[in-house]
Amino acid sequence: MIVLVPVSMFNVNFSVARGRPYSRLEQRVLEEIAARAGVAPHQGATLTSLCDTFRVHERLMVEAVVTLVGAGWVAVTSGREAAFVLTDEGQQACVSGKEPASVIVAPAAPCxxxxxKTTGQLARRGEAPTVPKEQARPDLNPSTAVRIVRTALDESQIQKLLPRASGEWIRSIGRPRLVNSDRYLPVRVNLADRSIMGLPRGWHQALAGEILTTAQTKKDELEDNLDVQATLQVSVAKVTTSAQPLMPATAPGDRPTPLSIPGRRAPATALGTGAASQARVSFPWLEDAELLENGSVTPPDRSIEAALFSEAFGEEAHQLLITKALATAAHHVLIASPLVNMESLSKLSEVIQGAVSRGVRVDVLYGDTEEGTVPKDVVDLLNRIGYHAAERxxxxxxxxxKERTGSGASLLAFDxxxxxxxxxxxxxxxIGSPGSEPGRSVHMGGTEFMAQVARxxxxxxxxxxxxxxADRWRRVADRCQDATAVSAARGDRLRDQVLAELVVDDEHARDAQSLEAGELRAGGTYQHNTGIAAGIRGISVRIRRSEGPDLP
Known part of the structure; x- marks a missing residue:
């Protein structure tokens, strides 16, 4: 039996980057330009003087200088001969010894x-062969229910699916554009062994139950129709047999109807089953046995390297973490709470005010408000705290x-x-009331993982x-990705390294409920059954050791 899964299609423009840390020559050139500025502040170093100092070919020196200029660390002054001087960023780099990536950014082919639209799963187009409505024939083939309608996608899910070559990373993601909302993914169902053929990898956990239920319901309907057919045919046969001696002879030229011929089966279309027409609908690729292997029940492993610093249990441990984050952050703090109430938020007012007074940007988001709290009260309180900390x-x-996010995410991010x-x-x-169970969280790091968290x-x-x-946190993600490139090129290794996957929103539908051996999970979600937020909203993380002993 064929079952249809209603789907939408989105087109995503994105760019990729590749790069490396500064070479030893570029570091020395930066130091030489700084030294020249100390001797002759208004003259600076020239291409000739740099070549003489390092005794290298001019082409190599040009590459080094262009890299430094492109990073914004060196500026070119006008004059008889172009001279190079440090920018403010370059001076800070000399003092700190910082090594940014030399990065080339290029647009990738759109994906x-x-x-x-039933459970909110995502796949690349090549993994999910879809057909238009007129070819799918939803009037003949059963389809799963439409429960989730999206006109925009969460880029934290998208970034895992965007293709890139070895050594490249996602530099930026454009706004996904809805290109079609009326297509179907056909799958073949065998109710005898409860197998499903044609689903993309990783969709089985979320969709298998729904598809099998849809197929079984259709099978039951067809069997009921066959029972009605059989009953009707028996009744017609009895009427025909008993009335036959009394029936007048058929007039010449008259043609008997199908129901007037004893033993003749009525066409299926006459009884409204549509079975004859359904047999003519064909999806040849579902006959390929390889699809059964490609449509593995096991989702692809999208884990990346991350650092697991610690676990936190209970009220006291979490309050220590948020207090420390606000007291030590250099530039950013983001607090995303599933719930908010005025009393809990007021308790943090002093440490929030202290962070803002140091010039730290503090973001506060909440999935929903508790009874007696409205978003306007939250905004007014935080505006007062901000004014007392830094005035205008x-x-x-x-x-x-200003609005609820509708997410069950519990996230504290800080630098x-x-x-x-x-x-x-x-x-x-x-910033909400403690739940009936003690809170449980994991404290994590790692630039590549944090790029996903920032998105x-x-x-x-x-x-x-x-x-x-939102755009500001996208820029934070870009900086994390650049730092990842530097670390990868240098061969750096994270301390407390683990393999982790960030699970966002509807991705939770494909997550098994039980823990696998050696796996740790933490997170929170809300289930929405209606409205624009229908589906699962929240953030979780799945963690396992990359080597060594399993996690407890």
Whole structure:
């Protein structure tokens, strides 16, 4: 039996980057330009003087200088001969010894993604062969229900699916564009062995039950129709047999109807089953046995390297974490809580005010408000805290969400004194009432993992309707990706390294409920059954050791 899964299609433009850290020559050139500025502040170093100093070919020196200029660390002055001087960023780099990536950014070929409107799963177009409505024939083939309608996608899910070559990383992701919302993914179902053929990898966990139920319902309907047919045919046969001696002879030229011929089966279409027409609908690729292997029940492993610093349990441990984050953050703190109430938020007012007074940008988002709290009260309180901390600058530094995100995400993201971004992910209500169970979270780091977390933060801001704040966290994600390139080229290894996958929103539908051996999970979600937020909203993380002993 063929079952249809209704889908939409989105087109995504994105760019990729590849790069490396500065070479030893580029570092020495930067130091030489700084030294020349100390001797002759208004003259600077020239291409000739640099070549003489390092005794290298001019082509190599040009490459080194162009790299430094492109990074914004060196500027070119006008004059009889072009001279090179340090920018403010270049001076800071000399003092700190910082090594940014020399990066080449290029647009990638657009990617088309298929979105399942029943459970919200995503796959590349090549993994999910879809057909238009007229070819799918939903009037003949049963289809799963449409429960989730999206006109926009969360880029934290998209980034895992975008193709890239070895050594490249996603540099930026454009807004996904809905290109078609009326297509279907046909799958073949065998109810005898409960197998499903034609689903993309990783969709089985979320969709198998729905598809099998749809197929069984259709089978039962067909069997009921066959029973009705059989009953009707027996009744007609009895009437025909008993009335036959009394029937007048057929007049010449008259043709008997099918029901007037004893033993003649009525066409299926006459009884409304449509079975004859259904047999003519064909999807040849579903006959390929290889699809059964490609449509593995096991989802692809999308884990990446991350650092697991610690676990937090209970109220006291979480309060220590958020207090430390606000007290030590250098530039950013994001607090995303599943719930908010005025009492819990007020308890944090002093440490939030202290962070803002140091020039730290603090973002506050919440999935829903508790009884007696409305979004306007939250915004007014945080605006007052911001004003007391930094007067007029407070409004730009302390950013409360004006609308609920509808997400069960519990996320604390912040950068330490060394500038590295960290996150605490779990089920704790940072600015809400404690739940019946003690909160449980994991404290994590790692630039590649944090790039995904930053894009998830951008997604939360997009749901709250603040596109400017979403864009700011996208830029944070870009900087994390650049730092990943530097670390990879240098061969750096994370301390406390684990393999982790960030699970966002509807991706939770494909997650098995039980823990696998040696796996740790933390996070929180809300299930929405109606409205624009229908589906699963939240953030979780799945963690396992990359080597060594399993996690407890």
């Amino acid at each position: 088309t993604l298929v979105f399942d 600058l407070g409004r730009s530094l302390l950013k409360p969400a 330490g004194k060394d500038g590295a971004l960290e996150a605490v992910i779990g089920n704790y209500a940072w 998830a933060a951008a997604g939360l801001w997009a749901w709250s309707g603040d596109s400017d704040s």
